[in-house]
Amino acid sequence: MSPSSPQQFWRALRGWWREQAREKGAGGTTSPLIRNLWAFVRESTPERRRQRYGDMEYDWEHRVNTTSGTVDWRARLLGLFHSPYQPTDPALFQEMMASLPIEFDHFTFVDLGSGKGRTLLMASEYPFRRIVGVELIAELHRAAEENIRVYRRLTQRCVQIEAVCADACEFVFPETPLVLYLFNPLPEAGLRRVLRNLEQSLEQSPRPVWIVYHNPAMDSVLATSRALGSTGGTEQYSVFKNL
Ligand SMILES: C[S@@+](CC[C@H](N)C(=O)[O-])C[C@H]1O[C@@H](n2cnc3c(N)ncnc32)[C@H](O)[C@@H]1O
Structure with a gap:
């Protein structure tokens, strides 16, 4: 299906609406809707569009397309109803990876909400066993696939990279x-579902899991898990591991 096909667009909006109604009741959906539409208008000013190109340096250096500046308006609108696309800063990514005391080659790197795939490319500079990105918005997923295709560097240490378009x-x-x-x-609600899936998966198949949570606005949700414990981080990210 085309990235921003009307069907995909309306399906995603319906999903968002149902989720809001479940959380806040039918009457509670209108103000988040207006808030998001207003945010979309604000984000569409020429000034804000110019600002989004501020994340281009990585792309110039690596000849890829991971900037939020070129995301089309339908994907941006959908993003406001899910989570707006913004790529991870490379220096911060290195800092987060350096905080993991692991042997990378035993681990699969999974980015849930991988957008245009910048983290998948950056993770490929580490000797991960495999790399998987999961992205809901098809336009972003397609950009990730293209980025994976064109990204070739002598420093790359993992080439098993897969982008999946899914929830x-x-x-x-x-x-x-x-x-x-x-x-x-x-x-x-979504984070809680992911956590439940992870806990079930760990029960069925116990194994080491590290979670790197960038911009940890809902740390408290992860902290409720009996399977996980916090191992540190900074204001910009938290690290959890299973116990
Ligand atoms: C802040 S961006 C992060 C992009 C990427 N992980 C990075 O760090 O460069 C969050 C991404 O999550 C995606 N997203 C939102 N809800 C999702 C869902 N239910 N399933 C998969 N991806 C989702 C958004 O479309 C967006 O691309």
């Missing part, structure tokens, strides 16, 4: 040790 809440985790990367892809 992160329904993702079935690979049965290998995991580094799970989250850059705020989900609202609270």
